[in-house]
Amino acid sequence: MPEHESPIVTVDIVLLTLEDEQLKVTLMERTKEPFAGRLALPGGYVHTNTDQNGDDAARRIMTTKLGFAPSHMEQLETISGPTRDPRGWSVSIVYVALISREALASHSAIPLHLYPVAALPELAFDHNKIVRRAVERLRSKGTYSTLPCHLLPARFSIPQMHHVFELVLGVPLNRTSFTRKVSEMGILELAGKEPAAGRGRTAAQYRLKEEVSFFHRPLGDGM
Amino acid sequence: MPEHESPIVTVDIVLLTLEDEQLKVTLMERTKEPFAGRLALPGGYVHTNTDQNGDDAARRIMTTKLGFAPSHMEQLETISGPTRDPRGWSVSIVYVALISREALASHSAIPLHLYPVAALPELAFDHNKIVRRAVERLRSKGTYSTLPCHLLPARFSIPQMHHVFELVLGVPLNRTSFTRKVSEMGILELAGKEPAAGRGRTAAQYRLKEEVSFFHRPLGDGM
DNA sequence: AAAATAGTGTCTTTTAGACAATATGGT
């Protein structure tokens, strides 16, 4: 007579990207109950016969459902309770994944459903709340780490990076200070000189040095 | 024929406090297999018949095993895998809890086993790694939030706070700047004028305004 | 009064912001 039944254990993934100057999240329409027909985060059960851990399960689910594993993925938090899933007491290990729109388009095997995080319909389970938390985390880490860079292609310019940080943080950032800071901190390394097409002078291309990813100080409070 | 069995779901708690100028963690000797006789983090199964969520389970386990729920507790991460627990594929939702040594002494129902995090014996399961991560998180958050204040009693002085931050971060922090910053940021409110005993001038006592807990900038890089 | 610690003022150094000048690519 155990004092408890085992909970359901699932993994859910908040896959974020930038499109049309907005943060968007990848959602899928549920085909089965509960919440059949409703939009939901990509997710699934942990497979204890094959998955080596939660990260592994997340990668498997991404690969199965979307056709690729994103360049950046990290655990957000674990949400649990008796009522959040009608099937029973459930534990959801939530991951945040970031990818550039380009990489998403080129890797994805299925037609994508991207929705602006600022105006989501009512999602299945507690997924609205989960997306909100994921965005909060991205904003918060954006003030002291290079996390938002993962929304860019592997090679990017400092002006692109500046723009992404402004979008993610939602405030204007001093251009001079931003450039000076990321340059002086040595978190970037030149990635070929060849630039992308644009209207004015072409910008130098960089990639992240993966060892360093934290700023010593925040990137500013806007103006 | 499911493609997986349900994992074991447990909660583990890294309860940290300061004693003798050191960060220490609360450990308990395991009485049952696996790892009987080995030191381990306080933890236990999630009870799906009573717990309303993971936080609730953590509070219940704290109360049951130690006799109280700590003032501050937050989820650290969830660790999972097939081999970390010999009983099977397991999921451990890990919490970090902070408490002052005084509160720990006055609330705890059982004799305490505090061990310096800098010199731990070999613990049960993967608990050494978990403690290491908890300390990393505390250090990291200490640079931009008031988290380490929860290692102090509810009422404390700025010099006490300064000292705790130096211990947690492991670097000397400029006293003038620290004082100026926490004063000007308005994260503290005066808590009675009556001071604690000491040798020199008595310090003003404050408590945390709970609304505000993040610094705009880090507390410094030491000297 | 002396010692010890708290709190504050002020000067210096560092970092961030404003703004303009220069550089470089496209048309």
Added chain:
DNA sequence: ACCATATTGTCTAAAAGACACTATTTT
């Protein structure tokens, strides 16, 4: 040549660090 954007230089403003002076409490 002209426009647009990138990059850099420089001046100003804000924040942090160094250091000393004042304040308060114990012995």
